[in-house]
Amino acid sequence: MIDADLSRRGFLFGLGSLALMACTGRTFASQLGTISSNVPSAFAHPGLMHTQADFVRMAQKHIRSPWVGSWDLLVASPKATLSYSSAPVSTIYRGRDVTQNFSRLYNECAAMYGMALRWKITGDATYAAKATSMLNGWASTLTSIQGRDRALVSGPQGFELANIAEMLRDYSGFTDGNLASVKNMLRTIFYPISHDLLSNHGGRSPLQINANWYLFNMAAIMAIGILCDDRVLFDEAVGYFKTGNGNGCVMRAAYYMHPGYLCQWQESGRDQPHTMDGIAAMAVVCEMAWHQGVDLYGYDNNRFLAGTEYSAKANVIASGTTYYTVPYVPYQNGVYTWNTFSILKQGDATPCWALIYNHYVNRKGLAAPYSTKKALAIQPEGGDWDFIGYGTLAYTLDAIPTGAAPSGLSGYISAGAVVLSWWGGVYAIDYTVKRSAQAGGPYTTVASGITDLLTYTDTPPAPGTWYYIVTANTPHGESAPSNETAVLTGTHLHTHLPFNNTIGTSAADASSNGHAGTLNGGATWVAGKQGNALSLNGSNGYVALPNQLMDDVADFTVSVWVFWNASRNSERVFDFGAGTDRYLMLTPCASSGVTCFSMTITGVSGERSINGNAALPIGTWVHVAVTLSGSVGTLYVNGLAVGSNTDMFLAPFRIWDSNQNWIGRSQYSSDPYFNGKIDDFRIYHGALSVDDVASLANAP
Structure with a gap:
């Protein structure tokens, strides 16, 4: 087994509770060119999981529903309190080959984050002072991370510590010297382990290490890069997301695209907690990149959203005690053979869904029905020693006033028929598919009243190139059309x-x-x-x-x-x-x-x-x-x-x-x-x- 037993996962931080060529099945086939084009030369601060605008919003709304639910959980946490006792150690151990003590660090990360967040929202500097004292203690004490599974410390806790320092960097008691010490700790102790995982894969085949390992270490590298204003580290994480040869690459983590843009996650046949760990970690990578002007959420026609929709659907109750079903194809990587979808711990409540739902629905106006259901099912998102996200508080946005038009339409040939998929808008009632024998129309309606999934299989009247668009029926009438996609039929x-x-x-x-x-x-x-x-x-x-x-x-x-x-x-x-x-x-x-x-x-x-x-x-x-x-x-x-x-x-x-x-x-x-x-x-x-x-x- 490559992966450690993460059933008690102590490392999720700051998360919330095609124009395609004709007959491809790719979703805006990955544009793998420039890693971080159109990115400002300087990083924005604060600019990891939270921006200054986020802190202002939280301060304004934390006593209102639904934000107050997460706030109450934060205030009630035994960790986010001034009485929390810190005890840094010089070496953190994780793995079956050592006597483990990694819970000490992730518990203290939960405490530091919670107190820093309380300071940001209320202005009570005693919480900032306590978090600063704890962070300084670790920066001056920790010298190494050891054990077979040390990458499950370098990734999640490296990401967490960078975020805590980013939150405190404008606190007057957190000096330039303090910040420099934290940066040095992250660069010299955490980053080398994360970088080695991405580069050398623990001496194994890249695909034999599961997605959650890579993604948390990518999150750490990106967070350290932003904190330290190091463009090379930031680009390393972005580049791996797009083209990496391990399962942290979005094309490998979101493994198999089913019709209707349901993308099977790499660990879906293993169990649901590990699947959710990977999704949570990819969400934080996307959010941090977003704050620095890089849209990984939308990369390859929202491939990450396709992965979240698949996994959310599989972990939401359809009726009674029965979960929705999802399609599944076998996954084999030389170590694992997962031939069926795993129902182990189905319904996992990892608090990452407020972040995902609010980006795609309330920032972008896209329909994300299953991610929405999952976010609302576990609201308010809390945080304890396992997951310290408080996402309902941190990421909930006001509802977007109008939804997006259909987008991302693509098509491919399967058994001679045209399989279409598209993204919908949040307020759409249903969708209409239209076809033409020539680019730009005129179009003939071939299907209407489509609700879920957003896919349609068409058999055109004759071989040749056929052109398709999709429109939505909304409360305000028919939407603008989607992009046009062309599909070549016949041989x-x-x-x-x-x-x-x-x-x-x-x-x-x-x-x-x-x-x-x-x-x-x-x-x-x-x-x-x-x-x-x-x-x-x-x-x-x-x-x-x-x-x-x-x-x-x-x-x-x-x-x-x-x-x-x-x-x-x-x-x-x-x-x-x-x-x-x-x-x-x-x-x-x-x-x-x-x-x-x-x-x-x-x-x-x-x-x-x-x-x-x-x-x-x-x-x-x-x-x-x-x-x-x-x-x-x-x-x-x-x-x-x-x-x-x-x-x-x-x-x-x-x-x-x-x-x-x-x-x-x-x-x-x-x-x-x-x-x-x-x-x-x-x-x-x-x-x-x-x-x-x-x-x-x-x-x-």
């Missing part, structure tokens, strides 16, 4: 490499879509099945295709002629992906001894595969094709189906940001290069029929 060439070149290192794309290949190493031109072909030497020859080659592909067909010179396991006819954790590939002979096509987004243990009935023969031209229609995948050899799998829930677009798209080379550096010839390589949008595949195999 169409996506890439066609005839390999008929005779010289040079560029393989022309006959589809006119600009997907030319580049020959590398021992890749040459020879006589082929028809005309010329690509010859690969089995040692370093391969063809590289453009980045993000199949980011816009859902249902698909790959068709290729293969001449295999000599049998070696794990060679690749093609392998498209971004490393050994996410790819789609075809091998003429897997370790099982048969032809195999596989896709994964969690490494080899998570592969969804279609196995043939034998390895490809050597010394002869063979036609091979793979099709995917919805969740049904089929493998063909010489026009005949030799294998199928009806549980292929992955699709090329779910691999996201593929930048290693190769013919003849594997994502795994230890696998051999392909030794043989390749001819007439084709990718189609859409799944070709059995007869169409046979026609390709039997063509002259």
Whole structure:
């Protein structure tokens, strides 16, 4: 087990109780470019979990409902009192390999935060003085954090301590020297552990450490960066959120997007408290970044909201004692295999929901029905030695006067039909889907009265490109339309490499879509099945295709002629992906001894595969094709189906940001290069029929 037992989690701080290319399933496919563009050069202070405007609002509203509920819990807390006894130690231990004392620090963090918050709201400086004395004590005493699970101190408590110092930095009794000492403690004791987790993953595979570990340490790095005015640390956390190779990356933490923008969380098959820990930690990362002008809440078309909606729905009572149900696909990462949604501690009340609900609903005007239900179900949010959030007090905003128009509309093809999803507005009554054969309309209504989920599956009258918008029915009439999304239906060439070149290192794309290949190493031109072909030497020859080659592909067909010179396991006819954790590939002979096509987004243990009935023969031209229609995948050899799998829930677009798209080379550096010839390589949008595949195999 990588993760510690966090059933008594003492580290949540300050939390509250596409225009997409046609046939992708991505939600505004991640724009992974500049990490922190349009960010002011100087950090705003206070600017971690609370701004000065937040403190003013709390002071004004803490005696009014619903804010007063959290305030009463804060005042009643035995920790947020002047009589609390502080006892700093030089070393904090966490992990089964040591005698643990980490509860000492997180209890004192809860106390310091509570007293700092009482000072900010009431102006009673005795609370600031007490919190300052305690913080100074830790800064002058603590020298190290030890134990197997020390990252579960560096992350949550590093984040907490930075927030406490940020709250006290304008207290006259908290001197520049005091602040410098706290910064030094955080930089030299906490940050190195957090940075090492993100960089080295405890010596394990990045995906074998769960999301909550990464996210709390990302929160610590971001908080320390803001407190210390260190742009490098801030950018480290933002960059990991967007492109990190561990489960702190939003694309990995919010693991699988179901229709209607319900995104299955990475730990949903484990238990609900750990799931909520990850969501809580991602919420604080988003909130701190928001206060510094970086919108991670909205990144990749509100992917975090999709994750919160999924998890909130799964943990809210639908009726009686029955929870809402959510869709689920298996999760495997080499250590854990979670094949079903976990009901362990379902209904977990981690106090992070006021923050999430108020951002998306009352800041942005978006509909977040399940996050709203969850926030209201646990209101008022309190804080004890486990969770010291008081979110109803800290994050509740006045209701937004008007909701947003529908937005984020995207569509992809599944089993030949168009699957649409969109975000709604908070005051919408229901939604209407409209379709046109041309960009900009005129549009015809194809569905109306849609309420929940915000998804619709359409079957257009003919193959081609179809254009969609969504409008909302509101108390004030029909809303403005959403963005328009275009979806290509039917079967169409996506890439066609005839390999008929005779010289040079560029393989022309006959589809006119600009997907030319580049020959590398021992890749040459020879006589082929028809005309010329690509010859690969089995040692370093391969063809590289453009980045993000199949980011816009859902249902698909790959068709290729293969001449295999000599049998070696794990060679690749093609392998498209971004490393050994996410790819789609075809091998003429897997370790099982048969032809195999596989896709994964969690490494080899998570592969969804279609196995043939034998390895490809050597010394002869063979036609091979793979099709995917919805969740049904089929493998063909010489026009005949030799294998199928009806549980292929992955699709090329779910691999996201593929930048290693190769013919003849594997994502795994230890696998051999392909030794043989390749001819007439084709990718189609859409799944070709059995007869169409046979026609390709039997063509002259």
